[in-house]
Amino acid sequence: MSILVTGGSGQVGKELQQILPDATYISSNEYNLTVEEDVNTILETRFDTVIHLAAKVGGIIDNIDHPAEYFSDNILMNTLMVNYAVKYNVKRFIGVLSTCIYPDKVKSYPMKESMLHEGPPTPTNFSYGISKRAMAVHIDAVNKQYNKKYCYVTPSNLYGIYDKFDARSHFVAALVKKIYDAKKSGKNKINLFGTGKPLRQFMNAKDLAIILKRMVEEDITESFNVASDDNLSIDNIARVALKACDCQHMNIEYDTSKPDGQYRKDVCTKKMNSIFTDLEFINLEQGIKEVYNKLNERD
Ligand code: NAP
Secondary structure (H helix, E strand, C coil), X not given: CCEEEECCCCHHHHHHXXXXXXXXXXXXXXXXXXXXXXXXXXXXCCCCEEEECCCCCCCHHHHHHCHHHHHHHHHHHHHHHHHHHHHCCCCEEEEECCHHHCCCCCCCCCECHHHCCCCCCCHHHHHHHHHHHHHHHHHHHHHHHHCCCCEEEEECEEECCCCCCCCCCCHHHHHHHHHHHHHHCCCCEEEEECCCCCEECEEEHHHHHHHHHHHHHCXXXXXXXXXXXXXXEHHHHHHHHHHHCCCCCCEEEEEXXXXXXXXXXXXXXXXXXXXXXXXXXXXXXXXXXXXXHHHHHHC
């Protein structure tokens, strides 16, 4: 079976390479997937399976500052990837979305897969959310019109040892870097954006990689949410991180002039757990400890 993985240099791509080494992994260095010719070139080499991880992904401030790029890059690469997968008769296509595609607010939580179109995504990453939601619509449409069994997964917020520790980092990597820097410079406090009140489901990128591998191996063609059932406040996660980094003595200061983002976006995991009855996710404290150790090793 020939498998193509886009976004191979990203944090999920690097996790997948560890457990699915025989697939072909590409990054934007080899193929810019917003360019039609590049998408045609890679897909005309004929793959049975495509796991489409590539996306323009970033933190809340970058999303607010560059909404046009988040929209157009993701719309272009997702639309081209799905269209050329159909053209070259790719048998299995797994699109990777994000819980940012769900409505900003719904009547009841956690959000089920069926609630996707019950309202607009949150304003802070509206263009990213809409662009990724559009891939769900596109894949459903292709299945209907061309009788395909393409699918998509919708993961919650991710963290992991391959996240970036610069301006592009996600919440957990940024948090661990702040703790690390405070420890190095002998400070006893860290500063976080917002109020600390929003709720988030965090999942290790390694857990998502395991699910993607199993989808290929077990021929799963359903679309579903992927998340841990733990829905913790940002403050709670920060305290878990302080413990994981052996820095419980540090104080947390909140900069409430910075945005909180969506208050909650927890998704329902019933469908995921009915497909995989034996899932065990990496414990958050343990996972954060690994991120901290990775940062230590790097410096
Ligand atoms: P990541 O670390 O930011 O990696 C993004 C990947 O996409 C990189 O390999 C990057 O290649 C590639 N890429 C970006 N623009 C491209 C372009 N124009 N052409 C070709 N490749 C391009 O992302 P991740 O965290 O692994 O996320 C993987 C997937 O999970 C994404 O679809 C994302 O939306 C989704 N997701 C992520 C999170 C999260 O918290 N990170 C949460 C839910 C869902 P280069 O390295 O060459 O730039």
